[in-house]
Amino acid sequence: VLPASQFENFSQSYLANQKIKNFIICSKGLSESGKLISEIATKSLNITKIFILSGPSFAKEVITGMPTALSLASNNQKPLQTSALFKDTNIRIYYSNNIKTLEVLGVVKNIYAIGAGILEAMKLGENARASFITRCASEMQFMLKQSNLNDQKILSLAGIGDLVLTCSSTKSRNFSFGKKFIFMQSTKNFSKNKTTIEGLNSIMTIKKVLNLNLKDLPILTSIINVIKGKSVKNEVNNLLRRKFKYE
Amino acid sequence: VLPASQFENFSQSYLANQKIKNFIICSKGLSESGKLISEIATKSLNITKIFILSGPSFAKEVITGMPTALSLASNNQKPLQTSALFKDTNIRIYYSNNIKTLEVLGVVKNIYAIGAGILEAMKLGENARASFITRCASEMQFMLKQSNLNDQKILSLAGIGDLVLTCSSTKSRNFSFGKKFIFMQSTKNFSKNKTTIEGLNSIMTIKKVLNLNLKDLPILTSIINVIKGKSVKNEVNNLLRRKFKYE
Secondary structure, three states, X not given: OXXXXXXXXXXXXXXXXXXXXXXXXXXXXXXXOOOEHHHHHHHOOXXXXXXXXXXXXXXXHHHOOOOEEEEEEEOOOOOHHHHHHHOOOOEEEEEEOOHHHHHHHHHHHHHHHHHHHHHHHOOOXXXXXXXXXXXXXXXXXXXXXXXXXXXXXXXXHHHHHHHHHHOOOOOOHHHHHHHHHHHHHHOOOOOOOHHHHHHHHHHXXXXXXXXXXXXXXXXXXXXXXXXXXXXXXXXXXXXXXXXXXXX | OOXXXXXXXXXXXXXXXXXXXXXXXXXXXXXXXXXXXXXXXXXXXXXXXXXXXXXXXXXXXXXXXXXXXXXXXXXXXXXXXXXXXXXXXXXXXXXEOOHHHHHHHHHHHHHHHHHHHHHHHOOOOXXXXXXXXXXXXXXXXXXXXXXXXXXXXXXXXXHHHHHHHHOOOOOOHHHHHHHHHHHHHHOOOOOOOHHHHHHXXXXXXXXXXXXXXXXXXXXXHHHHXXXXXXXXXXXXXXXXXXXXXXX
């Protein structure tokens, strides 16, 4: 799978002159200029039949035939034809028609996975991890609602499915990044190195793309604060000590 | 916390003649005769101010001051007074007014945790576990909808919060039961022993209480089938091979 950040270049060099009929997006992330892959495919490449495949899918497990279930969204018709590709495999498909929603979920869960890695490094426990995942899901649902996307899709495999996976395993790149970030800080090996700034940049890009107001998103705000160098303990305390509210 | 199955006896012997004003339910489960604790409290004990506290909360972590967030529901007023108990602690409270919904979620997630233990014992992988949790959440949401309960509460800490925790850790009694069940089978130590039949009974009770139709609940059906002795591999294949559908 091509990293999303390289898609824009790739599409200009290789895809622009091809006649593509069906196009399945498997990359999770934004392009270099902060666009969703489906936007580039529609606008620059004039592809009409777009699909997105997303959900809990560590590649190694998929390749070795271990079972998983994934979300497959299409933009204009029942994705029957495409889903036939997965018949009698270890992959079970659930349809929807929410391309952009699934793409946004795929981008945003990576940011929260950084936070889960931070919790893990701080040994905050299993209750904290489950609470964190639940409240991240709630913030993600809020983002969808605010962006006029289908907020019910938070319950999809591309939503909580992928969130649960990415927030639970060192096999996840972003989870590992959050964990490593704390270890680097504690061993004083921490400097504003390139990786760190990239992590922060991707959060800032999605904030701009979705026009988010950080005051509505306390967990996202705390993750940004920690990456900027603030104390995790203070951030956790601030999150716990807010005025209690309805869920 | 008193086990829910012993609540009916306890309430008759100790609570019946007391004047109780506020009553917080922390037990997750059904009474011996298959009733929800809030039903017994309301009908037999005439308690009017009932609360339920539920969510991801392994006791050991809560006691040692590790952070968690929990759902607190009340039946008739803002649970402000009760939530004051948790001010400046390691516990963060989220309100709602859905006592019965939260109780049902607390019962049902234990059944799905048995399934998660079975997956773990079979080493089906992390993709499978995340897919399983997501589709269990979907079945639980369906059960709430069918029972005229608030199906949006699947996203609460008492919903996916507790589901994620119980489906991820051997510290969960039901997860461990599912795991042990498979090991007993594979070492031929398996006989229709008492524990096993109790596990099955609790599934059957909730099925009756909520008036569930198993054909709407493929994962629940498969868990029952495995506990009755059918092959896990066949059940997993059956789940994967069903006709693809919308999520």
